[in-house]
Amino acid sequence: MPKSLDGLCQDTVFDNFYKKHARSLNNFMFYRTGDEQRSLDLVQEAFIKIWDKCSEISLDKAKSYLFKTANNLFLNEVRHQKVVLEYNQNNPFKESTFEDPEFKLREKEFEEKLQSAITALPEGQREVFLLNRIDGKKYREIGEMLEISVKAVEKRMMKAISKLRVEFEHFR
Amino acid sequence: MQNEKNILKWLNGELQGEALEKFKSTEDFRGLQPIMERTSAFRKPNFDTEKALSDFKALRKSRAEMKIRKPWRAISAVAASLLVLISLYFIWNDQATTINTAYAETATVQLPDASEVIVNAGSTLSFNKNKWDRDREVTLKGEAFFKVSKGKKFTVLTNQGNVSVLGTQFNVSERGESFKVACFTGKVAVEVKGQQFILTPGKSIAVSEGNIGKIVDFRETAPDWIQNKSTFADVPFPVVIAELERQYAIKVEVDRNLLQKNFTGAFVHDNLELALNSICFPLNLDYKILNDDTVRLYAKK
Numbered sequence: 008m009p010k011s012l013d014g015l016c017q018d019t020v021f022d023n024f025y026k027k028h029a030r031s032l033n034n035f036m037f038y039r040t041g042d043e044q045r046s047l048d049l050v051q052e053a054f055i056k057i058w059d060k061c062s063e064i065s066l067d068k069a070k071s072y073l074f075k076t077a078n079n080l081f082l083n084e085v086r087h088q089k090v091v092l093e094y095n096q097n098n099p100f101k102e103s104t105f106e107d108p109e110f111k112l113r114e115k116e117f118e119e120k121l122q123s124a125i126t127a128l129p130e131g132q133r134e135v136f137l138l139n140r141i142d143g144k145k146y147r148e149i150g151e152m153l154e155i156s157v158k159a160v161e162k163r164m165m166k167a168i169s170k171l172r173v174e175f176e177h178f179r
Numbered sequence: 180m181q182n183e184k185n186i187l188k189w190l191n192g193e194l195q196g197e198a199l200e201k202f203k204s205t206e207d208f209r210g211l212q213p214i215m216e217r218t219s220a221f222r223k224p225n226f227d228t229e230k231a232l233s234d235f236k237a238l239r240k241s242r243a244e245m246k247i248r249k250p251w252r253a254i255s256a257v258a259a260s261l262l263v264l265i266s267l268y269f270i271w272n273d274q275a276t277t278i279n280t281a282y283a284e285t286a287t288v289q290l291p292d293a294s295e296v297i298v299n300a301g302s303t304l305s306f307n308k309n310k311w312d313r314d315r316e317v318t319l320k321g322e323a324f325f326k327v328s329k330g331k332k333f334t335v336l337t338n339q340g341n342v343s344v345l346g347t348q349f350n351v352s353e354r355g356e357s358f359k360v361a362c363f364t365g366k367v368a369v370e371v372k373g374q375q376f377i378l379t380p381g382k383s384i385a386v387s388e389g390n391i392g393k394i395v396d397f398r399e400t401a402p403d404w405i406q407n408k409s410t411f412a413d414v415p416f417p418v419v420i421a422e423l424e425r426q427y428a429i430k431v432e433v434d435r436n437l438l439q440k441n442f443t444g445a446f447v448h449d450n451l452e453l454a455l456n457s458i459c460f461p462l463n464l465d466y467k468i469l470n471d472d473t474v475r476l477y478a479k480k
Contacts, residue, residue, distance in 0.1 A: 022232065025228075025231075025232050025235065026228050026232065029226070029228055029231055029232070030226050030228055033224060033226045033231075034223060034224055034226070037224040043224050043225060046224060047226075047231065050231070051231070051234065051235050051238055054235055055235075055238065055239060055242060058239060117213070117217065118217060121214065121217055121218065125218070136218075137218070137221075139190060139191070140190075140215060140218040140219050140221075141218065141219060141221055141223055142223070145191055145192070146187075146191055161187050164187060164190065165183055165186070165187065168186060168190075168211065171211075171214050172210055172211060172214070175210070175213075175214060176210075
């Protein structure tokens with residue numbers, strides 16, 4: 008095996024690279040595909056492609072290369088399905104036991120409405136919004152992942168927010 | 180929304196202290212806060228980094244092995260597709276055309292040359308289109324009338340005997356235990372149990388339950404069933420009943436002691452009551468139509 012620039016071809020270096028980025032790549036792909044199996048497949052395929060070219064990629068470029076590869080793999084797939092999100096088991100809004108039934112009903116209605124509103128968002132806006140809200144990523148990090156400017160991230164974020172706001176205008 | 184900058188800052192965790200307190204009193208915050216809070220409560224996809232890594236390594240290994248094996252795979256893939264093509268050729272080449280007629284149905288079949296076959300009810304005729312140039316050969320179960328155009332030897336294979344001709348019109352009937360061939364024009368060779376009989380126009384031969392009958396004369400110019408009737412000359416009653424069932428697609432119930440009789444006569448194919456009368460009158464029987472598809476025959480009291 009040819010010698011890598013930063014040793015990405017070394018098992019330990021590659022393992023660390025994998026551990027560092029696999030989860031966030033997986034979440035990112037999940038917000039795009041809405042399918043856990045598919046997002047995992049995309050992650051593994053992307054890492055395989057990086058491994059195949061480990062001797063040509065420097066470690067500091069590897070992350071952006073990885074995300075770009077996963078993105079291309081995703082775009083090459085024909086079949087795109089709707090993203091459907093589920094709530095956590097320990098969702099703090101569901102745990103409240105002493106609430107009256109009417110409140111619970113409103114709560115359920117709210118959650119369902121939110122789920123469908125997020126599903127209806129365009130892909131670009133949805134993934135920015137969810138990376139920020141669920142994964143707690145900063146705009147700068149999201150920009151790096153998607154290879155777009157912070158300004159572009161903010162623009163998508165703002166569009167997503169206004170759409171959701173309009174959806175819930177008359178809710179309360 | 181009035182304060183886009185602050186909203187973005189808030190969601191990016193950049194709004195602090197006094198600025199944050201001030202933002203919390205705005206209408207924007209009150210409207211957006213429940214949405215943002217609940218979005219954060221969505222479940223992250225399940226992801227076990229350690230397991231994913233070990234799965235990844237297994238996948239990587241199997242991919243590497245696949246690459247090494249590639250030349251073999253290519254060769255075997257070519258071999259496999261060749262095999263499929265060859266077998267497809269043989270299957271196609273061997274494919275027989277089969278015609279099945281249901282009860283109360285006849286079919287006219289054009290053979291690959293100009294020959295024609297009219298297949299009677301409840302019969303099966305099959306032949307191989309692709310071998311037709313070599314062998315003019317058809318297999319028959321049941322009854323059919325053949326108009327063979329001139330050419331090489333034409334053979335009809337049945338369980339009870341083979342019939343071969345050069346060009347002629349003849350009828351072959353092979354039903355259960357009875358086998359009957361009638362020649363209408365030309366010359367027909369009938370082979371039964373190693374014996375050969377030559378039929379000239381107006382001659383027929385019948386084999387019943389293994390007994391070869393004499394060659395007898397008949398007068399029709401085409402088989403009676405093509406003229407929509409069936410005729411019988413001293414034929415066992417069960418054969419007549421079976422033909423009646425086929426032509427009308429019915430079930431006929433008969434007392435067992437009546438099955439010993441022989442029948443001479445005819446019945447038409449397009450009028451059940453008339454047909455039943457034609458059968459019952461000579462044998463002194465009566466009939467009753469029980470429903471759409473069952474008829475009962477019994478001795479007159």
